[in-house]
Amino acid sequence: MNWDVIAENLPLYLEGAKLTLILAFASLGISFFLAIPLAFLRNSENAAFRYTVMAYTLVFRGTPLLVQLFLIYFGLAQFGLVRESVLWPWLSSPMVCVIAAFVLNTTAYSTEIFAGGLRHIPVGEIEAARAYGMSGLVQARRILIPAMLTRSLPLYGNEMIMMLHATSLASTVTLLEVTGVARNITLNYYIQFEPYVTAAAIYLVLTFALVSAFQLVQRRWAGYLESRIG
Amino acid sequence: MVADYAAAILSAGSTTLLVAVLSLLVATFLGLTAAFAKLSASSGLRAVAGIYTFVVRGIPDLVIMLLVFYSLPALLNQWIEMLGWDFRVEFSPTAAGIATLGVIFGAYMTETFKTALQNIPRGQIEAAIAYGLTRRRMFTHIILPQLVRLALPGFTNNWLVLAKSTALVSLIGLQDVMFRAKGAAEATAMPFTFYLIAAGFYLAVTLVSMLLLFLVARRFDVGTRKVLS
Numbered sequence: 001m002n003w004d005v006i007a008e009n010l011p012l013y014l015e016g017a018k019l020t021l022i023l024a025f026a027s028l029g030i031s032f033f034l035a036i037p038l039a040f041l042r043n044s045e046n047a048a049f050r051y052t053v054m055a056y057t058l059v060f061r062g063t064p065l066l067v068q069l070f071l072i073y074f075g076l077a078q079f080g081l082v083r084e085s086v087l088w089p090w091l092s093s094p095m096v097c098v099i100a101a102f103v104l105n106t107t108a109y110s111t112e113i114f115a116g117g118l119r120h121i122p123v124g125e126i127e128a129a130r131a132y133g134m135s136g137l138v139q140a141r142r143i144l145i146p147a148m149l150t151r152s153l154p155l156y157g158n159e160m161i162m163m164l165h166a167t168s169l170a171s172t173v174t175l176l177e178v179t180g181v182a183r184n185i186t187l188n189y190y191i192q193f194e195p196y197v198t199a200a201a202i203y204l205v206l207t208f209a210l211v212s213a214f215q216l217v218q219r220r221w222a223g224y225l226e227s228r229i230g
Numbered sequence: 231m232v233a234d235y236a237a238a239i240l241s242a243g244s245t246t247l248l249v250a251v252l253s254l255l256v257a258t259f260l261g262l263t264a265a266f267a268k269l270s271a272s273s274g275l276r277a278v279a280g281i282y283t284f285v286v287r288g289i290p291d292l293v294i295m296l297l298v299f300y301s302l303p304a305l306l307n308q309w310i311e312m313l314g315w316d317f318r319v320e321f322s323p324t325a326a327g328i329a330t331l332g333v334i335f336g337a338y339m340t341e342t343f344k345t346a347l348q349n350i351p352r353g354q355i356e357a358a359i360a361y362g363l364t365r366r367r368m369f370t371h372i373i374l375p376q377l378v379r380l381a382l383p384g385f386t387n388n389w390l391v392l393a394k395s396t397a398l399v400s401l402i403g404l405q406d407v408m409f410r411a412k413g414a415a416e417a418t419a420m421p422f423t424f425y426l427i428a429a430g431f432y433l434a435v436t437l438v439s440m441l442l443l444f445l446v447a448r449r450f451d452v453g454t455r456k457v458l459s
Contacts, residue, residue, distance in 0.1 A: 062432065064397035066398060066400075067428050070412070070421070074422075078423065165289070167290075168290035168292040169292060179296070183296075192301055193301045193308070207289075208288065
């Protein structure tokens with residue numbers, strides 16, 4: 001066993017864990033603000049909005065994230081127009097491509113989760129808001145968005161964990177997050193067992209921390225939805 | 231030229247589908263076993279099933295795949311060397327891919343089947359016992375038909391995720407749709423075109439699966455009471 005190699009390289013793993021968390025939370029953070037308006041459009045009375053958002057979520061939920069990532073990172077270089085544009089230094093950077101792919105992907109899932117939450121708000125709450133004379137924007141801000149988010153919490157929690165795990169794909173485009181670090185160590189030291197086991201352990205700890213934090217949040221903000229019997 | 235590469239990519243669709251279907255079989259078997267273990271009276275079985283689903287759902291699919299394909303043979307070979315035997319273990323990407331996806335989605339299936347089993351009304355089991363059905367007949371005649379109906383939405387969802395996850399097997403060298411797309415992209419300097427063809431393939435699989443499973447769900451819903459609105 002070569003655990004001393006792992007001990008020597010522990011700082012690399014810590015850097016990797018930092019990058020993993022940055023990738024996950026940057027993608028989730030950006031997508032959160034995109035998914036809320038999209039969820040409203042997904043339930044809009046206007047069929048054009050509704051079907052456009054539906055087509056977007058269908059395509060991004062119906063194809064593997066790996067394909068989406070490769071389309072953006074490797075695919076865009078096919079077009080001369082993109083290569084010569086001022087954005088190219090950005091678009092050729094793995095970090096930007098990874099976050100773009102993750103945001104597009106997780107926004108599709110989050111939109112459907114939030115749209116589902118929106119559909120399950122009791123009609124009475126919306127009628128009450130109208131009866132109080134709230135304008136559409138005030139209704140959305142005070143009633144619809146908070147109710148939608150609390151009802152979506154359990155599913156959104158799953159999506160956050162999925163996103164945390166999806167960051168491992170960033171290693172396929174040279175980024176050194178936890179999986180990338182493990183891969184480099186296997187290549188540099190010719191050991192196959194310890195590096196990946198260490199990576200797996202790190203993900204387990206991160207997942208467990210995220211799940212625990214989420215249970216607290218759930219009890220704090222969505223506790224009122226749980227049945228009070230018993 | 232584009233057409234030739236496109237044909238090569240799509241012809242690998244059979245490999246992707248084969249891996250997906252075989253993984254689904256492994257996952258269904260593991261899921262059913264672990265679901266019964268989680269609901270069993272034995273605390274040992276419950277703990278084993280609990281650890282299985284916790285560990286598998288806490289690690290990214292890609293990392294589990296690398297563990298199975300690289301770490302597991304490395305460990306086995308170390309043991310073999312210590313025992314002084316003269317051979318080496320190596321997994322084929324196909325076998326490693328099917329085993330990995332089976333184990334991963336077995337954990338997701340466990341939760342699906344467990345919830346479905348818990349939602350079968352208790353009175354029906356009691357009625358079956360009262361009628362003197364043997365355990366096996368109770369399973370095939372009472373539990374299984376309802377399990378299929380109750381587990382189908384979750385099962386569908388798991389299958390859709392599984393079909394997409396097969397793309398990861400290309401990373402350990404299995405010649406599936408994704409692997410061929412990468413090959414074509416590198417050979418022609420037209421990566422967007424060929425990854426788009428691969429994306430189209432996965433989207434088609436998703437759409438066809440959604441349609442088929444919708445039809446199956448309608449069949450199994452026959453005989454349930456609908457709330458009329």
